[in-house]
Amino acid sequence: EAGVTQFPSHSVIEKGQTVTLRCDPISGHDNLYWYRRVMGKEIKFLLHFVKESKQDESGMPNNRFLAERTGGTYSTLKVQPAELEDSGVYFCASSQERGLFGTEQFFGPGTRLTVL
């Protein structure tokens, strides 16, 4: 079974440019999460999709970030315009809700974003 995949693995852009990150969750997983780790900080939650609906977007830092999950399959996270402080590693995770029997999240390898 394929795991969570993310594309690209690395992205280097200049301040003010736009970048779109993609996440393909494990097939059949309704829950999809975005997290990020900026330099020297802890991994922080950004948002959570259940199928195509945003369940929780409390972690989105500002309106320069836009996440979509059309059709409830893959998701994209667009940063427009990118700022220096957006540099970090962006992780995607997915899980399949199984009631009280555990909803371990499976993480992708991350996209390392560098804004110059």
Next chain:
Amino acid sequence: DAKTTQPTSMDCAEGRAANLPCNHSTISGNEYVYWYRQIHSQGPQYIIHGLKNNETNEMASLIITEDRKSSTLILPHATLRDTAVYYCIVIARNQGAQKLVFGQGTRLTINP
């Protein structure tokens, strides 16, 4: 979700058992203890979780005290590949799938 406290770093010799403690003194009855780890340059990886009974899987064992205020993750025979940051996270399970709140974690170094 209850806050957790972990040591910043630990060392363990290869082949020995690594015991990683976690305090969660404010844990409530519907909250589970989850452990994840992040090996350098990889995404976090689920290890194990439990409510009140001790749990074991192919990766590790989880020992939760009777009062549930603390727990210990045990890697029975640590290898160099177990060097990682380990996160103890408390999650309320009756609220469905939820975000993970990562703290600083414990940086475990396995020494040859």
